Amino acid sequence: MSITTYELNHLDQLEAEAIHIFREVASEFERPCLMFSGGKDSILMLHLATKAFWPARLPFPVLHVDTGHNFPEVIAYRDQRIKELEARLVVASVQKSIDEGRVTEEKGPRASRNRLQTTTLLDSIEENKFDALFGGARRDEEKARAKERFYSFRDEFGQWDPKNQRPELWNLYNGRIRQGEHIRVFPISNWTELDVWQYIEREDIEIPSVYFAHKREVFQRDGMLLADSEFVTRSEYEELMTRKVRYRTVGDMSCTGAVESEAENLKQIIEEISSTRITERGATRADDRVSEAAMEDRKKEGYF
């Protein structure tokens, strides 16, 4: 930050914008929560929220929608961060939704719990009476997300209506809702993947080890490298191999692909991201490959 010219560099501007939104929501809503997946974007969100309220603790709980198909490193990271921040963790379990018959597990080798999460999330919103949910979605991730407002209105069914969004003017956010409705709030809307990594490096934010290149048993599926785990069923043609990989996004183990990489530290990751020709979701997410509008369709139903 150069004080003499009163200019903020791009990371400072993005940070200021996000902090403004965290504080605005904490002021205007009764029961906000921060959705946390253990991915880099939600780790960034937790960091920004901490900055927004320092030296006080987070004035809202952290919500993890747990598919049960987690990277163990990510769960360990989550628990440690929550402890350090003295934050309150709410876990909404997809397994529990299955056990209670709210949803049925998909069948077949490509079964994933990705879509089931929506029901678990919406049930948790209702149960906890959350009225604002912070999400780490970024507009550069995907074409439906490119259309999101900072405050994204959801009706009593949790639905997003992309054809009829509230206008959003200047930085004046309309948080007015009726009972049962809620707002999804996206403080890092304007960050790109590269901004996220540059900021993680600048702020020296700790991230789970799966983001750095490491040797792992993987197999090819739909042009992606999936990790072998108890959550996937391999066919006889899907042979295991050992590759040096890292993750660009971290989600459900059954549908998040790894990329081959030599990047073992943040500097190397930033170099890699700067020269990559494939988007992070294109490289690594089976859940977006279902159809052209897979993300839009899931979002309309109430997905993240």
Place this chain on the structure above:
Amino acid sequence: MEFLRFATAGSVDDGKSTLIGRLLYDTKSIFQDQLESVEATSKQMGNEHTNLALLTDGLRAEREQGITIDVAYRYFATPKRKFIIADTPGHIQYTRNMVTGASTADLVLVLVDARHGVVEQSRRHAFLASLLRIPHLVVCVNKMDLIDYDEKAFNAVKEEFRNFAMKLEISDLSFVPISALHGDNVVERSAKMPWYEGSSLLHHLEEVHIASDRNLIDARFPVQYVIRPQSEEHHDYRGYAGTVTGGVFKPGDEVVVLPSGFTSTVASIDSYDGPISEAFGPMSVTMRLTSEIDISRGDMICRPNNQPTVSQDLQAMVCWMSESTELTPRMKLALKHTTRSSRVMVSEIQYRIDVNTLHRDEKPESLKLNEIGRVSLRSTQPLFFDNYRRNRNTGSFILMDEVTNATVAAGIIVGSG
């Protein structure tokens, strides 16, 4: 690196989305998988060229109808600057989405189809850009390929636009002849228009000077949130969190708090990363004062010798955005201005502006969807504001319907009383 935020504007089919696609494509900001997906969709829809508009028209309905419905945000960077693009819809029905995209912009690109010249939507959007006081406006005369890159035709559009713009307040106006489809004068200067002596559009975007567009004079700090840790370590801590919306604050500054009028001194400006010696917009900081006074969200901290107007009566230009209701005298609405929420009543509609002629229709009965007019509002609480012309942050507000909760108007303060 510095950001430039810009928005597209202009009528349907004038080539806004294609231009953004072209800018992204020619600056190599498109990823392989995005391009493959757009190529496949173009082919499937029977397009002759790869339809670059699909890079921003991401919704199912937009692709089916071949139009832009809502703003799409896209990002790219060159070695000189980072850009945030808002690609907005041209259709009059979606004007509120255009205003959404333009409200935070430093610069607006108004596209005009060289064959059709300046049409009603070009005028409407230029007017809105001037009303929103977007400091820089670039008119892109597009589809030059369809008129043989003809200089005379370009000059005619330029002349026509200038004539209209003379009646508006636009501080920086420029013109570029382009073909969004073929990329002429978008990233590189085109050999097909040797008569054009200006720079390419991208070059212009990289060079336009925006640093002086902010207000560094009138110190304004709307209190957003009060930080009270309630922990042993920070037992007596009481910090006022918010975003600086004008001027500069330093520890030791004498300040006054509105509405109470109490004065105090800035004890420190805090952040997670340590104390801050000078806070300016748009920094989000936490301020502590030397004296214990009662301050809450919606209050405004400023300097005793430079205070905003404090009044319950506002004069404003409003753009009405509701499909289901009209703005009428005596109507009551919810208002949000800085961090302050209030209720207002419409005292009077003074006039409505005809965007084609800029003629004022005096005393209309109402303002309908997409209409713009000047109104007097009476607030239940005093507001602390500046003229929008002086400060976009303390001069703007939104109005919300108290029943449906919809955002129904954008407001620009032009005076008090």
